[in-house]
Amino acid sequence: MINTILIFPIIACLLMLVIKNKTFSTLMVNTYAVIHAVITTMFTLNIGRDSHNPYFVVDNTNLIFLIILSLVFLMVAIYNTGYVKNFEFPDKKIRNYSFMILIFVLSMTGTLLSTDLGLAWVLVEATTLSSAYLIYFNRTKHSIEAAWKYVFICSIGIALAFVGIILLNISTGSINTLNFAHLYKYASTFDHIWLELAFVFMLFGFGAKMGLAPIHFWLPDAHSEAPSPISALLSAALLNSAFLVIVRVFKIMTLADCAGYARFMLLIMGFISIFVTAVFVYHIRNYKRMLAYSSIENMGILAIGTALGGAAYYAVILHLIGHSLAKASFFLTSGNVLELFESKRVKSVNGLMTADGKTGWLWVLSFLAICAFPTSVLFISEFIIIKTMILQGHYLLCAMFALLLTIVLYGIGKVVIKMTFGELSKDKKELIEQNKSKVSGFMYLPQFIMLLIVFTLGIYIPPFLQQIINCAVAGF
Amino acid sequence: MINGFIILFGLTMLYLAATSRIIAHIRLLVIQGILLFLICCGGMEHLNWLNFAFLTVETLIVKSIIIPAFLYKVLKKTHSNRDVAANIPHFYCLFIASIILLAGFLVSNYYVSSVKLISPIFFGVSVATIIISLWLITIKHKIISNVIEFITMENGIFLLSLSVAKEMPMLVNLGVLLDVFIAVYILGLFINVINKEFKDLEVSHLSDLKDYEYND
Numbered sequence: 001m002i003n004t005i006l007i008f009p010i011i012a013c014l015l016m017l018v019i020k021n022k023t024f025s026t027l028m029v030n031t032y033a034v035i036h037a038v039i040t041t042m043f044t045l046n047i048g049r050d051s052h053n054p055y056f057v058v059d060n061t062n063l064i065f066l067i068i069l070s071l072v073f074l075m076v077a078i079y080n081t082g083y084v085k086n087f088e089f090p091d092k093k094i095r096n097y098s099f100m101i102l103i104f105v106l107s108m109t110g111t112l113l114s115t116d117l118g119l120a121w122v123l124v125e126a127t128t129l130s131s132a133y134l135i136y137f138n139r140t141k142h143s144i145e146a147a148w149k150y151v152f153i154c155s156i157g158i159a160l161a162f163v164g165i166i167l168l169n170i171s172t173g174s175i176n177t178l179n180f181a182h183l184y185k186y187a188s189t190f191d192h193i194w195l196e197l198a199f200v201f202m203l204f205g206f207g208a209k210m211g212l213a214p215i216h217f218w219l220p221d222a223h224s225e226a227p228s229p230i231s232a233l234l235s236a237a238l239l240n241s242a243f244l245v246i247v248r249v250f251k252i253m254t255l256a257d258c259a260g261y262a263r264f265m266l267l268i269m270g271f272i273s274i275f276v277t278a279v280f281v282y283h284i285r286n287y288k289r290m291l292a293y294s295s296i297e298n299m300g301i302l303a304i305g306t307a308l309g310g311a312a313y314y315a316v317i318l319h320l321i322g323h324s325l326a327k328a329s330f331f332l333t334s335g336n337v338l339e340l341f342e343s344k345r346v347k348s349v350n351g352l353m354t355a356d357g358k359t360g361w362l363w364v365l366s367f368l369a370i371c372a373f374p375t376s377v378l379f380i381s382e383f384i385i386i387k388t389m390i391l392q393g394h395y396l397l398c399a400m401f402a403l404l405l406t407i408v409l410y411g412i413g414k415v416v417i418k419m420t421f422g423e424l425s426k427d428k429k430e431l432i433e434q435n436k437s438k439v440s441g442f443m444y445l446p447q448f449i450m451l452l453i454v455f456t457l458g459i460y461i462p463p464f465l466q467q468i469i470n471c472a473v474a475g476f
Numbered sequence: 477m478i479n480g481f482i483i484l485f486g487l488t489m490l491y492l493a494a495t496s497r498i499i500a501h502i503r504l505l506v507i508q509g510i511l512l513f514l515i516c517c518g519g520m521e522h523l524n525w526l527n528f529a530f531l532t533v534e535t536l537i538v539k540s541i542i543i544p545a546f547l548y549k550v551l552k553k554t555h556s557n558r559d560v561a562a563n564i565p566h567f568y569c570l571f572i573a574s575i576i577l578l579a580g581f582l583v584s585n586y587y588v589s590s591v592k593l594i595s596p597i598f599f600g601v602s603v604a605t606i607i608i609s610l611w612l613i614t615i616k617h618k619i620i621s622n623v624i625e626f627i628t629m630e631n632g633i634f635l636l637s638l639s640v641a642k643e644m645p646m647l648v649n650l651g652v653l654l655d656v657f658i659a660v661y662i663l664g665l666f667i668n669v670i671n672k673e674f675k676d677l678e679v680s681h682l683s684d685l686k687d688y689e690y691n692d
Contacts, residue, residue, distance in 0.1 A: 118650050125657055136669070138528065144669055145682045148619075155626065155657070156610070159633055162654060168635050169644055176644045193587070221685045 001048035002056050005039045005109060008032055009102040014098055022091045025098035026084050032102055033077035036109070040070035044468065056113040061475030063398050064468050065112045065244050068324045071453075072236045075106055075446035080229045082442030084340065089246060096139060104130040104233065111241040117165060117178040119247050121158070124209055127238055128154045135226045146218075146225035153218040154209055161205020167198035168252075180248055187255035195253065197259050202249050203265055209242035211299045213273040220280075223292035228335025231288065235295045236328035240320060243302060249307060251476060259309075266307035272399075273300025274404045281411035286344045288339070290415055291330050294370060297408050298323040304401070305385050312388040313473045318457075319381035326369035326378065326453045329447040333362040337419070339438045340414065342431065346415050350422035355432045356439065360420050362447045368418040369451055371409050371454060374457030478518035479597050480548030485511045485635065486577055486601040489608045492628060493573035494566050495559050498551055501624045502544045508631050509540030515638060527645050534652045550620060564615055573608050598639035603684060606630030619682075630655055 012028040042048050044067060049058045058066065080101075086096055107126035114120040128151065136147035140400070165178065171194030175186045208215040223231045253262035279296035284290040298319065305316035336359040341349045353360035372378040389398040424432070461469070488511070495501065513535035516528070535671050564572075582599030599610065609629035613622050630651075637651040 014530060023573060122650065122653060125654070129657065142685055145685055148682060149685075152622070153624070156613075156629075159626075159654060162651065163633055163636065165650075166633075166647060169640050178646075178685060225685070291629060 002051040009106040022094040060471035082440040143225040146221035150218040164201030171195040213276040220292040224288035232328040232331040236324035257301025262306040270300040270303030278407040315381040315384035322377035325450040329450040330366035351424040377457040495568040602636035
């Protein structure tokens, strides 16, 4: 099963090199999404988890990450079917687009499943390679600039993470392994100074990919310039894969008795991330950049949750699910807005409700989901994090956390309300009449499904999911 | 002998900090590639022949020929031989780089001597190289200079990975992958694309995406 999920995209890519047809290439993306979803469902039901592949394994920790990736990819693939129809590019370019999506998802799946730190590192590198092409897909000056920043900052991040891996190897002494299970087993014998040094490098390296401030600079540019389905994948899947690597390294730190230090580093980076979002989102001019900043904020919340520990681990997993689905829905809806209004400028968009009711409602609901309005699952996760802070006696941190989140909420809310309501001018109406045919049914359905899940999980978590979450919590 | 090569490698970083002609920087990359090859040769008794052949190809062909040749081609196409507008005068650059190198030696001698696995000189020079390169990236104005400094940083990391090659040859191979990644992507694709779009390779042209003054 694990081999199928990893080999199918390679076969699909080879087929796409032979059969040069754009419909076929889109079909391949959809097929992979379905296969990915089916296999993940089987893993969830505990079927076919055993493989004789020593490098890729489904374990308790990565299962929930895999489920999120699978669901988001399936939804993005549905959206993409409608989205690709509006492309006015040559066939070859659309083929390359599908080709790169397959490689991108393959490398993310590989990162999640890998049992070896070195392998995970290589696959994170592969995500940079494939997604950079997707970011500069539109070939405008701005998208090239965004892709350059992305490649350059992430390459430096990846290089620093490699330094971290070398330092980790030095700290292990005579145990020469990068296998996570072995690293966990011998963690108590590691040299503390070298391990702490290694953690800093790895946190900065993989943190750059995860979008934690102060190494987040590529994120708003890349997310705003990429085509919307790609922005959704970047935000809802790529950041999670980097987070999983950080979680695994964090576990080594915990087992080696250096957890206090790791928690401190994560807490600082988490708070800087939320602070940066609060500052920049306040006067934001571009709604896709706003969503990107919101991702930085949510990654910050994940880092803070991991740093707090205890009940907050449970909140982190809930937050991971909620954020991925809500943000993917938000980004996909922003794609609809962009198709309708042909502008990413907040100023140029108003009266979304009158322009296209369904997009308007999706826009508002995605906002409510992401800003943790009950019954969004994010409400529960943020509530647990705040509760943990109070129980642990971090009153000042708690106040700061609540204040910064309120500022972010105000910043995003202001933009969403401005865009949703109001009257449309005459020329805007004509523009929207022209563009309305571009937004097909495929471009509403995925967001509705994802939002439904986010709002349902806030009141009811099915027992099987509860069990998976509990298993994942044990992986911290 | 190896120590001599490593110190020479460290000195090339001082030269990089003190000059502004990009052609000199590219020649310096060739020298660094050859020095890394010589350092590999010094430690070859620990490696099997396959690994050694791999490292020879990597250091002599990729690092000393392919990457510099690529950069030279770009340089000829853009006619931008100097990165004159650096924020900090060369004398201070040299001074700061020397301090970082010295600090690398001192700190590593102080701390690393307790760990048997790794020799302090390897560690000191490679960490100093990484830090000097990162710092130079922040003060240079041309994209090609940034790429050159990125490659020197990568060379520093390669040197660091050589220091643990005895225990874990796999790490060195991972480092090689990083290098190939840069060669393929940053050089092959981006410099060409950016070059076509922007005419000259100044970092300042790549600052259109902002939060406050939004350009659509």
